[in-house]
Amino acid sequence: MLPAGEPKFRRRPGDRPAEILAAALEVFAERGFHSARLEEVAKRAGVSKGALYLYFETKADLFRAVVRDAISPNIERIKAMAEAQVSFEPAVRIGLVMLASRVVTDRRVSGVVKLVIAESRTHPELAAIWHETVVEPGIGLMSRLIAEAQVRGEVREGDPRLFAFGLMGPMVLSMVWRETFEPVGAQPIDVVKLAEQHLDTVLQGMRP
Amino acid sequence: MLPAGEPKFRRRPGDRPAEILAAALEVFAERGFHSARLEEVAKRAGVSKGALYLYFETKADLFRAVVRDAISPNIERIKAMAEAQVSFEPAVRIGLVMLASRVVTDRRVSGVVKLVIAESRTHPELAAIWHETVVEPGIGLMSRLIAEAQVRGEVREGDPRLFAFGLMGPMVLSMVWRETFEPVGAQPIDVVKLAEQHLDTVLQGMRP
DNA sequence: TGAGTAGATGACTGGTGGGTCAGTTATTTT
DNA sequence: AAAATAACTGACCCACCAGTCATCTACTCA
Structure with a gap:
């Protein structure tokens, strides 16, 4: 032997x-x-x-490490976008399409997002980390760009934060859809097409 | 004793x-x-x-019963809306605001939605039931209304289904937000305000 | 009013899987 | 080549909780 x-x-x-x-x-x-x-x-x-x-140390520790590990590349992306001096429309166009094609479509990301949602009760620290390192900076960046565009008269009045949610909503829906309904036979969403059509619609609707 | x-x-x-x-x-x-x-x-x-x-019979059986039980009132609502002969804009306006004020805000509903998302891997039947009795009829109804409005020239060209996702997205985001990020200190979303501003934006953006 | 029965109890059990650790093996050092 | 070291193994332990069942209690109806 x-x-x-x-x-x-x-x-x-x-x-x-x-x-x-x-x-x-x-x-x-x-x-x-x-x-x-x-x-x-x-x-x-x-x-x-x-x-x-x-x-x-423990199963929970491993889980936390997985989630933290999945965050880091996204932080880099958001930082890079925030530092680049860009004007509203092209920034949002490029940003959302990139999000759709690279992030929402990546099962490793949508998988972790789903995990954070699913386990937020038992692991609230993860929801907290995700919120303060990814979600809030991202929404904050978008809101700022929108507010600046409003000052320049390129965007009509309205709560910039709500505009940001309006733009991001369908991306979140897409991740939920892919993770929850596609496995049980739902017709897949073409996320990039959705992002483009939604951008056309919302950007037109945001004009004064 | x-x-x-x-x-x-x-x-x-x-x-x-x-x-x-x-x-x-x-x-x-x-x-x-x-x-x-x-x-x-x-x-x-x-x-x-x-x-x-x-x-x-079992814990899983109880869980299934909870989810089924939470669905039924929503099915009634969708049926009622589908049967009422309504035109596109007012129907979407009333529908989305009602959704925001009555459904998305109801913790029992957002709680179950979150459960379905969270447990969809271990209980795919629930995702399937939810999809075929609530999600697909709802999206289908909206798509139909949009397609009809396009024929009448009230809405510009574009995939009706993607328009529907564009409208619904922020509502899904709101539920996720409330269940996942608010408990860890995120600033709450005023869902009705969001629905109204988003409607104004998207409906304007959907005009030819 | 008391025999019959369905509704309800709660102590118990058995399978499960996270976590441990004594021992084994690859690698480094002397 | 042998000793020292640290990476790694895998059989084992035990807490936990879904699910069971012998027993008891409230209610019914003759």
């Missing part, structure tokens, strides 16, 4: 955390927090269950 | 199911499916855990 050649495992402490996070994201996204089995995460990450505990 | 006066329990088979459903809705909405404790449901319904099993 002596195993020939291939070693039973390798020591790769540098790569393990990222691999475990990737596997955990998959399993959490598929099953939700409670139904996710650590045994399954370990299997997909190619390690034993015990190894998970070398890198993460 | 003989209890004087008040009996230990009463036999009220007629009222129990509704009371259990109400209690279960509360607990499921607060905790989600897995974290919800049947002991807690029983306590709030004023019965013992065993009594639950006189009326519902």
Whole structure:
């Protein structure tokens, strides 16, 4: 019964955390927090269950790490957009279409968004982190651009924040739709088309 | 130790199911499916855990009953709207504002919506039921009204279904917002104001 | 009023899965 | 080459809770 050649495992402490996070994201996204089995995460990450505990304290800790990990690229995007000096219409056009084509369509993102929504009662810190690092800065940025455009007379009067919700709403709906209704046979939404048509409609409707 | 006066329990088979459903809705909405404790449901319904099993087969069965129960009034509403012969603009105006003031604001509804989203992987039947009895008829009705308005030249060209998503999006966002971000300190959305401003914007943007 | 019965109780159980740790194996150091 | 080290394994433990059932109690009706 002596195993020939291939070693039973390798020591790769540098790569393990990222691999475990990737596997955990998959399993959490598929099953939700409670139904996710650590045994399954370990299997997909190619390690034993015990190894998970070398890198993460508890299941909840692993979950938090998954969500935090998924946030970072989005923060970069928002920061970049906020720093670039741009005028309202083109910024919103480019921003929303990019959001539609790159973010909303990415199952890893919509999966995490769904997780945050689903587990917000049992893990309110995650909803809080998500809110203050992604949602509020994003909405804040849009509101500011809209308010500036109003001063220049390019946009009619109205609450800038509500305009921002009006623009973002269908993107949120799309993520919910993809995660909730498409798996049970709902006709998929063409998110990019939706974003474009919605932009045409709302931008026209926002003119004075 | 003989209890004087008040009996230990009463036999009220007629009222129990509704009371259990109400209690279960509360607990499921607060905790989600897995974290919800049947002991807690029983306590709030004023019965013992065993009594639950006189009326519902399993926890999942109880959960399904809660969701089905919450759907029915909405089906009635949609049916009524579909049967009333109405023209596009006033119908959408009245419909969306009613939705905002009565449905989106009702925590019992937003709670169940959140549950359906959260548990759609482990209970896809619920997502399916919700989709075919509420979502699809609702979207279908709106799309039809929009398509008819396009024929009459009241609305510019564009995919009627995407217009419908554009109108509904912010309502979905509002429910998610209330259930997910408000509990962690997010500034509440005035849903009726949002609905009104969004209607003004989108209806103007939909004109030819 | 008392026998019959359906409604209701609550202590109990069994499966499940998060978390532990004594021991094993790959790798580094001496 | 041997010792030292740290990554990793996997069998085990035990808390937890959905679901059960022997028993009891309220109500009915003859």
